[in-house]
Amino acid sequence: LAKTTQPISMDSYEGQEVNITCSHNNIATNDYITWYQQFPSQGPRFIIQGYKTKVTNEVASLFIPADRKSSTLSLPRVSLSDTAVYYCLVGDMGGGADGLTFGKGTHLIIQP
Amino acid sequence: NAGVTQTPKFRVLKTGQSMTLLCAQDMNHEYMYWYRQDPGMGLRLIHYSVGEGTTAKGEVPDGYNVSRLKKQNFLLGLESAAPSQTSVYFCASSSTQGIGNQPQHFGDGTRLSIL
Numbered sequence: 001l002a003k004t005t006q007p008i009s010m011d012s013y014e015g016q017e018v019n020i021t022c023s024h025n026n027i028a029t030n031d032y033i034t035w036y037q038q039f040p041s042q043g044p045r046f047i048i049q050g051y052k053t054k055v056t057n058e059v060a061s062l063f064i065p066a067d068r069k070s071s072t073l074s075l076p077r078v079s080l081s082d083t084a085v086y087y088c089l090v091g092d093m094g095g096g097a098d099g100l101t102f103g104k105g106t107h108l109i110i111q112p
Numbered sequence: 113n114a115g116v117t118q119t120p121k122f123r124v125l126k127t128g129q130s131m132t133l134l135c136a137q138d139m140n141h142e143y144m145y146w147y148r149q150d151p152g153m154g155l156r157l158i159h160y161s162v163g164e165g166t167t168a169k170g171e172v173p174d175g176y177n178v179s180r181l182k183k184q185n186f187l188l189g190l191e192s193a194a195p196s197q198t199s200v201y202f203c204a205s206s207s208t209q210g211i212g213n214q215p216q217h218f219g220d221g222t223r224l225s226i227l
Contacts, residue, residue, distance in 0.1 A: 043219055087154060101154075101171070
């Protein structure tokens with residue numbers, strides 16, 4: 001079971017690009033990297049998922065180096081509404097609970 | 113689209129009482145999960161199911177039981193509630209289609225207090 005390490009908290013300002021890095025040194029060949037966002041009093045919401053290189057959607061980009069031992073979630077031009085907890089998960093949903101360890105996540109605070 | 117619906121949203125119990133939390137999903141997902149989230153903590157997996165009629169233990173299963181009699185429903189039971197089970201409970205579901213980790217869809221949670 002690949003474990004992840006993220007910063008506990010980060011601060012930034014509106015309009016800035018924010019990069020949150022997740023370390024997963026024990027990632028396995030079949031593992032994918034998935035990021036979720038959670039607002040207070042709500043369940044987590046899927047943001048982005050990737051296996052290698054770069055993935056981009058309308059919300060964020062995910063950068064994964066060749067060795068896949070880390071990944072970086074990039075949020076372009078953040079706003080106050082991006083203040084939330086961000087979780088990095090690593091695993092392969094092969095019918096078990098692998099990849100379902102959320103950890104404490106990164107609490108991102110965006111200031112005006 | 114309702115997605116994942118949890119019932120009830122709030123509940124207060126006395127120690128020793130029992131109750132069942134209901135999770136319903138309308139996305140025809142095979143996998144369903146129950147998590148608990150305590151203040152300042154991430155989500156911890158209690159039990160999960162990979163299909164109708166199946167259940168499996170997660171990280172913190174003690175004191176809880178689950179049942180998946182219908183594909184769309186996943187029930188979490190507390191037989192004898194304890195104050196340590198005061199938490200916010202989240203249900204989620206995911207598809208088996210495609211490759212890799214299929215994203216989980218979460219409900220809005222059940223806030224449970226045990227006095």
